[in-house]
Amino acid sequence: MTQSVPRSERASTPRSVDVARLAGVSQKTVSRVFNDEPYVSADVRRRVMAAADELGYRLNSAARALASGRTRSVGVVTLGTALYGPASLLMGIERAVRDAGYALRVVNTLEGDPAGVTGAVESLLDQGVDGIVISEPIDEGAVAVQVDVPVIVLGASPSFVAPRAVTAGVGADLLARVATEHLLDLGHETVHHLAGPQRWFAARDRLDGWRAALAARGRREPAVVEGDWSAASGYAAGRQLAADPGVTAVFAANDDMAIGLIRALAEAGRGVPEEVSVVGFDDIPVAAFVTPPLTTVRQPFDAVAQEGLRLLVHAIEKPEQDLPPANDPPVELVVRASTAQPRSRTIPGRDR
Amino acid sequence: MTQSVPRSERASTPRSVDVARLAGVSQKTVSRVFNDEPYVSADVRRRVMAAADELGYRLNSAARALASGRTRSVGVVTLGTALYGPASLLMGIERAVRDAGYALRVVNTLEGDPAGVTGAVESLLDQGVDGIVISEPIDEGAVAVQVDVPVIVLGASPSFVAPRAVTAGVGADLLARVATEHLLDLGHETVHHLAGPQRWFAARDRLDGWRAALAARGRREPAVVEGDWSAASGYAAGRQLAADPGVTAVFAANDDMAIGLIRALAEAGRGVPEEVSVVGFDDIPVAAFVTPPLTTVRQPFDAVAQEGLRLLVHAIEKPEQDLPPANDPPVELVVRASTAQPRSRTIPGRDR
DNA sequence: GTGAAAGCGCTAACAG
């Protein structure tokens, strides 16, 4: 009897029919129970669950995705660095995605990767995702991908062109502004900026915030020094800034650079905060324990991720509705010992 | 005429039949081309590709997974922290997974999460993955999950019980041993250890390596101080250790703690490295720029991830074969300024 | 409240 021999000797992994048979219901009812659909009597529900439990049944997500056309997953494109900022954001995104009931797929773009964001997005599309998060992108010129799922860009990128792309700021500009104002409030005439690499939108945001703070008070805007986020680049910048006696306050675009900067300043005999005040950005774990403890602003990664995901999920599940209004992320300045009043206070003028 | 009206007004997204029709071949041939199967003439291949391109065709991974029984994805369970070590490992894993031709799905277990690793693994199983990587697990007691896919535990965990579970060390014990020996070689009679939380296997490995180095030279083993990876805990430990004049060398289980420790030591008037030498672990980005620049050991995250993935992919694709032999990850000690000879050298004895 | 039938878009197995 050569009747329906299964394609392989698939021994195990029960399917919903098996559960149905055991529970004495139809396969469709099992499906209803597992999807929390209404109109299933409590009793049937219980029987189905018991049967499923006994068999060790697990919904097959591939079959579900095929039949429903939805994967219940979102993909995230990250930069592939373990830098504190991007890594923290990624963790926040994971949590937000899971809380929203989706699965997370991750693809990195390494800086300098020829395929870049486009390649990463393509790969996500190949995998099948219901939505895409682009985290802290860098400027690769205009990126235009034919995407039919909603995309949210966390950290400003007017350069991503897609039918359903939304941009959600991470509030870095505001944070940068607060950092700069802190220095100004202390009595510094102006504030220098040690910027991040300007290919990163995150770095541009911070620069914008710094610039806005200065402009709002009519202060002169010193030349920007650009680093690459690393402490080494901060150190190099520090050697350069140390030579300029006009420098009394510096806002660094991240804590790593701030730490390198402080070291160079100290080596050059310009004590922090006695001669130069420094504010960092991120509040990395060691910020409170370096010498001197670093004044910095903390980024609300979790809040940003949640907010972004709220928008994305909305776009996925209610495509016909308008996007809900965005909430501003909280701002937190952490004042420690790397900032102080300028040594020789004069009445703060508008010029030196 | 109410003939075959599609279930929705599915407008677009071409399927392989559409490509086949356009290319003038059978659907199966399209499948062959997209799977790089042999025995397709170059000409047909070209025509199919052209047709696919024209239509903007993309293989449907859900259908593929359903039909083939393989998802071509691996899941990773991480701890959900942005700590430098775990975050770096995750980035390494992403790269290794992608290089191996798989997609990556990520689920975090937050420490203290009731569901823990078990819950994370279940969630991955629900999503459907061909293999699972458990990254830097912590001890939650014996974890036994009914898993039918291969599992690799990166960072030693005899507590994970599954039919096809492999453990791949990250070499932390060896690195810890090298760090300790560096201090001993400098002439310190013994080395104290500022350990990580012992629920983490990563912390235990380091402790083991430290212990082994001491034992190999017959040195006394001082009481261990345990921190929680944070600089704050390192600081607390530092206050405690500063009070003990017998402490001349400390091996800290990560750089963050080492930095907190150094600060506490300095505040207590015990200069580093004049009075106390300190070695860290990880080589975080700022390690070279704190005061004093930190001697530390660098973890070979990429190598560990690659090695682990090699084993996992082998287990997935050649389940019948034995696992290939493991390669040892490289060891790299970075000597900077936080370590020196003990101040008053006596002939190194075996006891005080 | 529940069930039967008809696919979702692909790969497996085998025939040519």
Added chain:
DNA sequence: CTGTTAGCGCTTTCAC
């Protein structure tokens, strides 16, 4: 080298 025939395990649609 290429095509045909069956499903993979679920959701959808519609009937009861």
